């Protein structure tokens with residue numbers, strides 16, 4: 324196998340989803356739907372469209388629905404078949420054949436770095452991708468595919484970044500960039516969730532990484548950092564001292580669906596793009612925003 328083939332992706336999904344309580348009290352936040360598809364399916368589809376074959380999901384307590392979602396559902400399939408719902412049937416079957424799925428339980432939420440470390444034995448000695456499913460990237464060329472393309476050319480870790488408003492840098496890992504060419508930088512340094520006054524730039528890591536296996540021994544030694552968690556960013560900082568690391572400005576529209584407002588915005592945008600809903604939903608939004616004179620008509624007919 325060629326060392327630059329990226330075939331495996333890790334999707335951390337063990338988080339408690341506190342930003343969406345009470346919805347996430349007994350259901351995984353990764354299963355919240357954008358229109359009709361759970362968030363994690365967008366991450367899996369992006370990975371598969373980028374050439375990934377094996378998906379390693381890091382789960383925890385209360386996350387079984389994720390495994391069921393990517394498994395066959397024989398009863399449901401029989402029912403759809405019996406009712407002549409062929410199109411839905413093939414959509415449902417397709418989900419379980421997207422990739423090879425493996426699940427690892429992270430028994431304690433010790434941080435993103437620790438979650439990635441849990442995948443070490445399944446990754447072995449090859450480069451791999453990490454996708455954070457909270458961040459949805461809507462792009463012509465899948466976000467992860469853009470990173471893999473750069474990884475193959477440069478043979479060093481690649482982090483997906485985008486510029487964010489200066490006052491929001493404290494929500495992200497922020498890189499200190501040395502420009503190489505359009506949209507590509509070498510990472511001189513990086514810091515997890517700095518205050519705006521300490522941030523080296525406003526280039527934020529947006530939950531897409533292609534990493535060499537050399538990250539694992541570093542993660543093993545990484546001590547808890549920001550918020551008492553083992554931070555992937557801290558391990559990446561160490562790795563960047565030993566070998567070149569790149570930050571690629573990903574092209575595409577990004578939604579932070581891990582945040583209530585971002586989730587609502589993503590829902591509206593995906594609903595507007597949906598072939599069977601878009602035009603009616605758009606019409607509803609227009610009516611809702613600019614009510615006709617003298618009438619407060621709503622979709623339900625209630626005034």
Ligand code: G1P
Pocket residue numbers: 435455457458494495496497515516527528529530554555556
């Ligand atoms: C994580 C990473 C952070 C990254 C962010 C992207 O933070 O630690 O470096 O910028 O994801 O979404 P979290 O959002 O899990 O707190």
